[in-house]
Amino acid sequence: MIEVKHLVKIFTSRNQVVRAVDDVSTAIAKGEVVVVIGPSGSGKSTFLRCLNGLEEFDDGQVIIDGIDIAGSKTNLNAVRREVGMVFQHFNLFPHKTVLENVTLAQRVVRKRKAAEAHDKAMALLSKVGIAEKAQQYPSRLSGGQQQRVAIARALAMDPKVMLFDEPTSALDPEMVGEVLDVMQQLAREGMTMAVVTHEMGFAREVAHRVLFMDAGRILEDASPAQFFTAPREPRAQTFLKQVL
Amino acid sequence: MPLKKRSPQWPWQGLLVLILVGMAAGLWFATQRVHYEWRWERVPQYFLYQADEPQVAPAAGTVQAIHGDGATRTVDIAPATGGAPLQVTVASSSLQVKVGDTVAADDDIGTTPHWRIGPLTQGLWITIWLSFVSGFIGLIIGLITGLCRLSPNPTLRGLAVLYIELIRGTPLLVQIFIFYFFIGTVLNLDRIVAGVGALALFAGAYIAEIVRAGIQSIPRGQSEAARSLGMSSTETMLHIVLPQAFKRVLPPLAGQFISLIKDSSLVSVIAITDLTKSGREIITSSFATFEIWFTVALLYLLVTSVLSQLLFWLERRFARSD
Numbered sequence: 001m002i003e004v005k006h007l008v009k010i011f012t013s014r015n016q017v018v019r020a021v022d023d024v025s026t027a028i029a030k031g032e033v034v035v036v037i038g039p040s041g042s043g044k045s046t047f048l049r050c051l052n053g054l055e056e057f058d059d060g061q062v063i064i065d066g067i068d069i070a071g072s073k074t075n076l077n078a079v080r081r082e083v084g085m086v087f088q089h090f091n092l093f094p095h096k097t098v099l100e101n102v103t104l105a106q107r108v109v110r111k112r113k114a115a116e117a118h119d120k121a122m123a124l125l126s127k128v129g130i131a132e133k134a135q136q137y138p139s140r141l142s143g144g145q146q147q148r149v150a151i152a153r154a155l156a157m158d159p160k161v162m163l164f165d166e167p168t169s170a171l172d173p174e175m176v177g178e179v180l181d182v183m184q185q186l187a188r189e190g191m192t193m194a195v196v197t198h199e200m201g202f203a204r205e206v207a208h209r210v211l212f213m214d215a216g217r218i219l220e221d222a223s224p225a226q227f228f229t230a231p232r233e234p235r236a237q238t239f240l241k242q243v244l
Numbered sequence: 245m246p247l248k249k250r251s252p253q254w255p256w257q258g259l260l261v262l263i264l265v266g267m268a269a270g271l272w273f274a275t276q277r278v279h280y281e282w283r284w285e286r287v288p289q290y291f292l293y294q295a296d297e298p299q300v301a302p303a304a305g306t307v308q309a310i311h312g313d314g315a316t317r318t319v320d321i322a323p324a325t326g327g328a329p330l331q332v333t334v335a336s337s338s339l340q341v342k343v344g345d346t347v348a349a350d351d352d353i354g355t356t357p358h359w360r361i362g363p364l365t366q367g368l369w370i371t372i373w374l375s376f377v378s379g380f381i382g383l384i385i386g387l388i389t390g391l392c393r394l395s396p397n398p399t400l401r402g403l404a405v406l407y408i409e410l411i412r413g414t415p416l417l418v419q420i421f422i423f424y425f426f427i428g429t430v431l432n433l434d435r436i437v438a439g440v441g442a443l444a445l446f447a448g449a450y451i452a453e454i455v456r457a458g459i460q461s462i463p464r465g466q467s468e469a470a471r472s473l474g475m476s477s478t479e480t481m482l483h484i485v486l487p488q489a490f491k492r493v494l495p496p497l498a499g500q501f502i503s504l505i506k507d508s509s510l511v512s513v514i515a516i517t518d519l520t521k522s523g524r525e526i527i528t529s530s531f532a533t534f535e536i537w538f539t540v541a542l543l544y545l546l547v548t549s550v551l552s553q554l555l556f557w558l559e560r561r562f563a564r565s566d
Contacts, residue, residue, distance in 0.1 A: 054468055081474035091469035095488050095565050105473035108483060137565040150469075157473055 001161055001192050002028040002051060007060035009046055009216075020046040021057065022216030028161075033193045035203040035224075038213035039239055044196045045088075047213065048165050051194065052083040065160060081109055084154030088166040090146040092138040092153070098125065099134040102153045110157065117156075124152040128182050144175030151182055162186065164195040200243060204228055212236045275534070286532045287539055290362040290522075296355035299334045301347040310343055312336075319353055367522025368543050374436075374518060375505045375547075378443035382504065385444060386451025391481075393456045404452065411449035417510050419446060424514040439511035447504045454496045458489035491562040498555035502548045509544075519543055 009021035020043040028034050036044045049055040051062055053069050053076050062069045069079050093101050102121035106112045112120070125131040128148040130141075138146055147167055154162060164183065168176040180202050187193060187206045197203065203210055203224055210227040212220035212235075219233045228244075231237050275282070305323040312318045317336050320329040334354030341353055392404040411419070423442035424435060433441070462485050470480040512521035523540040527533050 052472055054472060077471075077474050077476050080472055083472070085469075085472035087465060087469060089465055091463075091465035093466065093469070093484055093488075095491065097565075104483060105470075105475060108479050109474040139566060153469075153473070 001030045001032070001065060002194070003061075003063040004051070005061040005063070007047070007050055007057055007062060009043070009050055009055060009057045019216045021050060023060070024213075024216070024218055025060075026211065026218060026221065028192060028194055030160075030192055031190045032208050033187045033191075033195065033206055034209045034211060035207035036194065036196045036211045036213060037198070037200070037203060037239075042213045043216040044211075044213045045165055048163050048194060048196050051161075051163055052080050052085055054085070077109075081157055082160045084157060084159035084162045086147070086150050086154055086162065086164045086167045088169050090138075090143070090150045090170070092146055092150055094138055096137075097134065098130070098136055098138060098141070098149050101138065101149060102156050105153070106156050120156055121152070124155050125149070127155075128152045129178070142175060143171045144178045147171065147175075147179045148182055151179075151186075155186075161192045161194070164193065164197065166196050166198070168197065168199055198243065200228070200240075212239070214239075280534060282535065283530075283532050284535055286530055287364075287535050290364040290526050290530075290536075292365065293360055293362050294357050295360045296335075296338065297358050298355050299332050299353050300350045301332065301353055302330050302349070304348045305330070305346075307341050307343050307345045307347065310339070310341075316356075317354070321347060363517075363522040363526055364519070364539065364543070367517055367519040368547070370517060370522075371505070371508055371519040371544075372547060374440060374443065374511065374516070375501075375508045378440045378508070379447060379501050379504050381440065381444035382447030382451055385448030386455050389448060389452035390455025390459065393452060394459060408449045408452055411446055412453075416442070416446050416507055417513065420510055420514060435514050435516055439508075439514060439516045443504060443508055443511065446507065447500060450500050450503075451497065454493050454500060455489070457496075458493035459485055461492055462488050491559075494555060494559045494562065498552055498559075501551060501555070505548055505551065506544060 004024055004026050007021050007024045008019065011018045011020050022043070024047060026034075036048065038044045046055055050057045051064070053062075057070070064079055064083060067074055067079055069076060092098075093104070096104060099118070099121055102124060103114075103117040106117035106120060107114065110117075122131060122134065125134055128151055130145055130148050130152070133141060133145060133149075138149065141149065151167075167183070168179050171179065176199065180199060183193070183195070183202070184206050195202070195207070205224075207224045210220070210222055210224050211218050212222075212227065212231070212233065214235050220227060220231060220236050222231075227236070228240065231240060301321055303321070303323045303325070305321045305325075308320040308322040308329050310317050310319050312333075313336075315336055316333055317339050318331055318333045319339075319341060320331055322329045332353045333356065335356055338354035338356075341347060347353070389404045389407060392400040393408070395401055395404075420439065420442045423445075424433075424438040427433065427441070428435070428438040466484055466488065467477075467480050470484040471477070475483070508518060509520040512518055512524070515521070517525070519540055523536050527536050530536065
């Protein structure tokens, strides 16, 4: 579903060059749940943002469902329709109600009729357990509720892949569970997912594969069982010792 | 400062009233000293006045009959060429003919009073109309320039910066002269068009900077979220960024529009009869200098406060989602 070949992303700020993503190659199969973990500044978020072209990369290829997203003839907007993304800070549209947040892109991008978009939105909002807040503005919702709306908003486009960029990092601890539950349910339904997270419990229980990144490179690519019990890399070992 | 006990407010409010009364008294004494004779009763006629409109005989003939009583009289004139009598209605007090009089075509029969709009009202209307049109065009120019200013294209960006710097760096009065005497002559523009053009270009440069600041104040995550849903950059701008930016720039935009109304007084230098120019013209004939200038100031204040109330109301409406 997703193929990444020799991906390189370089940030240049005043006389400093940072290779945020340094020659990363991997693949994510259809229906697979891949969790990317690593210390902060390891480039895992940048890597994820390269997958839907939110971050322009310097070298390499990202192929989604057979389409090279940096290809000269590629319509990036058409690719992004198929790739849902959930952000750390939710990024709901504050001037739209919860319902409008979920229907807007359906209307504008997918050109769905109002009634169809409405029904789809309400179905998704009930799925993430927040249908009763449909007419509220996002500012009235708790962080956990906002993040669930953000997931519904991404799902409304019927994406083939979902990217999660630290979806629980900005949440109060008691709200992390409700978001992880929704994500777990999605994984069970067979959604292809790439998740950057610090939730080791989620990685252990839900992931099919764990990628450990440090300094822009994937140091370890293993099943969660193997990664959490017997990590090969010394960097992964120290990291796990610190977080577990 | 005591944290819990609030100090009483009334001594300060009393002081405020005292200062205001003092200022009013000072003003009164100052005008007493220059022996200015206030003639406020002269002012209303410049808003609305009654003019006598002459009524003339439509054709040569004889006055056959005069009927009606009270305020108006209707005069029947039998045309010299024959046919049905023609009727003219005039005010009773102004009647100039008797039954049996012979009248030629266009002879005065009398007058009828008509309410006429005075120069102050006309000037006020011109000012409102001028400010509205140039504000609207300025808003469009500002929006386009603001977007160009943020464009990744260096040509668009350069043009926008040049325009903004040129306009902000020169006085509006000079711009109006250039617009009227140079551009107006070259393109053969009407003075109103030149005035509106100069004001719109002037406001546009400031609005462009307001728009740019507004767009930049919207967090990047908003457009990232929209783009990640597959919206194009135009759709993102239209549905996500601009509506939020508009809400934020309303207060500075209100200030800019209020400035525009006041700045519009400068177009009087190219002989557009706006509120200020009307005021000046009235003073040359009435000598009620103080009264007219105070009235003109009050009228500007009236227009600007109505506008600021309107925008304040709009601001509160948009605050719904906060």
